[in-house]
Amino acid sequence: MRLFLCEKPSQAKDIAKVLGANRRGDGCWVGNDLCVTWCIGHLLETAPPDAYDARYKRWVLEDLPIVPQQWKMLVKPKTASQFKAVKRLLGEARELVIATDADREGEMIARELVEHCRYRGPIQRLWLSALDDASIRKALAALKPGAATFSLYHSALGRSRADWLIGMNMSRLFTLLGRRSGYQGVLPVGRVQTPTLRLVVDRDRSIADFVPVPFWAIEVTLSSANASFTAQWRAPEDACDDQGRCLNPVLAQQAAEAIGGAASAEVVNVSTERVREAAPLPFDLGTLQELCSKKLGLGAQETLDIAQALYETYKVITYPRSDCGYLPLSQHSEAPAILAALGRADASLAALQPYLEPQRRSRAWNDAKVSAHHGIIPTAAAIDLGRLPSKHKSVFSLIRARYLAQFLPNHEYDRTEVDFDCAGQTLRAVGKRIVEPGWRRALPEALTPGKGREAPAAQVLPALSKGQHCAVAGVNLKDLWTQPPKPFTEGDLIKAMKNVAKLVDDPRLKQKLKDTTGIGTEATRAGIIQGLLDRGYLVKNGKALSATPAACSLIDAVPRAIADPGTTAIWEQALDMVQTGEMSLEEFVAKQSAWMSKQVERCAGLSLNISGPAVPAGGSSAPWKKKRKAAARKPSSSAKRPKKTAAPKAR
Template sequence: MRLYLCEKPSQAKDIAQVLGATRRGDGCWTGSGVTVTWCIGHLLETAPPDAYDARYKRWVLADLPIVPGQWKMQVKAKTAGQYKAVKRLLAEAGELVIATDADREGEMIARELLEHCRYRGPIQRLWLSALDEASIRKALAALKPGAETFNLYHAALGRSRADWLIGMNMSRLFTLLGRQSGYQGVLSVGRVQTPTLRLVVDRDRAIADFVPVPYWTIEVQLLAEGTPFTTQWRAPEDACDEQGRCLKQALAQQAAEAMRAAGQAQLVSLKTERMREAAPLPFDLGTLQEVCSKKLGLGAQETLDIAQALYETHKLITYPRSDCGYLPLSQHGEAPAILAALRRADPSLAPLEAHLSPSRKSRAWNDAKVGAHHGIIPTAAAQAFERLSGRPRAVYQLIRARYLAQFLPTHEYDRTQADFDCAGQALRAVGRQIVEPGWKRALPEALAPAKGRDAPPAQTLPPLRQGQRCEVGQVNLKDLLTQPPKPYTEGDLIKAMKNVAKLVEDPRLKQKLKDTTGIGTEATRASIIQGLLDRGYLTKQGKALAATPAAFGLIDAVPRPIADPGTTAIWEQALDMVQDGEMPLEEFVAKQSAWMSRLVERCAGLRLTISGPPLTPGRGGKPWKKKRAAGRAAATKKSAGDRKRAPAARTR
């Protein structure tokens, strides 16, 4: 019997239908010589400290660091029934096809089970990017040898064990240090969550420490043969800051008075340039979360949940947990069928038909830049669109628009820059005239690029000629103040996590963070932010995130490497070596254990100053959800010493 092992029940059902396995069994679908079973995420979890020694049920400084000699896995109680079904099927299988999600974590979900159940038969790998029938059939016809993806498992296992070491040891350490100073809450520490928290703490401090600086601008209305347009005063460089803002009030006042008195301005330079803008890439998950936060007001986790439903339930989009916006050239041949399906499913796309060209290849089609996953795009199963409404419909339309944009012409416009002299003062007007709307025909207005605070108004200039004199209309002297940084929203924080390389000085680590798209993964960033909210490290007012007093105290106390995103880059370099077979898993874990032991020794004598009440789940602005309570219950306890383990111990 050939057994297919999937990650989720819905995924298993889709694959089973294509394979003809239509009979429902105990935790599986069966057919002629074929059985399809499923996990429910991870059916196993790394055992807690007390599984190694009962004394670890109590949190005691003298017991740290806790470093397992032989790592143990245990069956998750909630899904023990499905584990038994999978174990039985593995014992009966003559060969196995791993059909979990095509990434590190998906590989680990399957391989940890095979190891725990001692499966020793032949293995192949199904590598899926979408769950519509056509995509499944295509992947089934191109199964990979199991050995080709095995090292993904060891890389994921190394990351998991290193996260365990930090979570279990540093969370216990800082919770116990907090108690010594009178703080009775649990202080959770994690490899990704703590650098992420530091981003918000640093931003909040920048806002609190910000001192506004006054500056002055002048907006001058000119008339060219009776047609008004707007120009901006260009102050001398020696009177401006690095952003070009005039800091000298007297100079600005004198310039405004002089231009009012002059009455005319002469055109001294006129330049028109044809500008061409390529279509934006299809979405990766982080960019989708950023746009949905800004334009639709969605939280990062809510966006991921909607995208996952569009993928699993509706079959409308490809795999959503992608960190790549590029597309493989091999998929370009599917474009005519997908475009036709999109047009049939939604008659409102009819005006685009004359402009769409299925043969067009935008910059998105680039095999060299496609990793394990490609950009999030619609599938040919577009007829399900009519069943969507509300936010899922809006998210799908954003994804669809980015795909349609790849088959529309380049956006072109003429940019005209006109420089004037008015009483010895420099004025500049900038105008745009659209020549070819191109891909912008497909994008909803909500996707128009946002303008900066000091951006000149968009306008179309009247016909102008060199040397022309224009009448001066209104002269508006504006007294302004520099603005503090804006608080993070969830979308902004996702973007900051992706682009955290900007904060790292070491050029090698900076490049590594760029290559790995920052800290966290597309699949985990939303849950990291939600975890910080749930644990009370962050609060939410409207869209804005803010750090709590305990978050400030913790970031000030933890060793710099724990809160430094550069540490993640070092880890990722080592995990890449594990994935490439250049470093054994055991060596990676041994190095992490030694490093953690040094940190514990160095920090054991610290004195913490943590202000504010103990962290309580639910203070982050959303109701505490019962379904999450079991995994994080200890976070609400005043004393964790007589509890099984802290909730934070499994944090990333």
């Protein structure tokens, strides 16, 4: 019997339908000499400390660090019946096809079962990027050998064990240290959650410590040939800060009086540049979460849940947990079918059809830059948008627009700068004239410049030439103040987690970090943020995130290395090395164990001062693990299937 092992019941049902496995069995779908079964997320979990020694049920400082010599996995009680079904089927199978999600976490979900159940038969890998029938058939015809993706398992296993080592040991350590000083709550510390929390704490403190500085600007209204436009005063460099803001009020006042007393301003220079903007890449998950937060007001986890439903339930987009916006060249041949399907599903796209060029190959099509996954794009299984819930429709419209943009011309405009002399003062007017709308034609209405929440469109200047005089119609001296950094929104925090190298101060560490190295993964970042909200370390005020007093106290208490985003990013690089075979799993875990043991030794004598309400415990064996409402691998709420019970690993 050939066994297909899927990650979720809905995924199994889709694949079984294509394979003709239409008969329902015990925890599976049965066909002709084949069977399709499923997990419900992780059916196994890393054993808690007391599974290694009963004394670890009590939290005692002298027992730390806890480092398993032989790692144990336990069957999750709530999904034990499905585990039994999968174990039985693995025992009967002559060949296994792993059909879990095409990422390292999906690989781990399958491989941990293979190891635990001691399956030793041949293995192949089904690598799916979409769940519509055509995509499933295409993937079934191109199965990968099991060995091709095995390194993903070791990378995910390394991540899981590192999370366990840091979470179990450091959370116990700081909770016990907190009790010494009278704090009775739990102090959860995680490999990813703590550096993420520090990003918010640091931002809050930079806002609180910000001292506003006054500066002055002059806006001048000029007119020529019955057309008026605005120009800005350009103060002398020695009177400005590094951003060109005038800090001298007397100088600004004198300039305003001089300009106001002049009848006209003379054009001294005109320069026009043709600017060509290429279409933005299709979305990766982080960029989608960032834009949905900014434009639609959606939380990071909410965006992920909606994208997962669009992929899994409605089947109108490809795999959403992608960290890459590029597309493989092989997929370019599918463009005409996808474009046609999108046109049939939405009559409003008819106006765009004359401009679409299916043969166009934008910079997005680049095999060299495609990682394990490609950009999130629509599938050929497009449906009437009216069938989608409102928020799903909005998110899909953004994804669709980015794809359509790949088949439209560049956005082109002329940017004109005009310098004036007015009573000895320098003015500059900037204008923009669109020559070719190009890919911007595909943008949803809410994102079109001049519409909704976008900034107003740039001014169009009249035809001007050197030596020409324009009348001074108005002068406005502005008394302004520098502004503090803005609080993080969820979208901003996702972006900061992705681009953590920009926020690292240590020059040696910064040099080591790749621009693409972040903390967390596309699949886990939303859950990390949600977990910090659930635990009461972060609160939301509208869109803005802020840290609570307990969060600030915790960040002050933990060693800098544990809370440093750069440290976590270095670990992520090491996990990438495990995935590519440059480092073994055993070496990675050994280094993590040694590092963590040193931290326990250094911190054991610390004295903590924790303020704020106590964080409630979440369970006897691992009270720092509070289950998130929306775990990173939670099935879509729109799909009708058993509720997932897997508790997320603490990070």
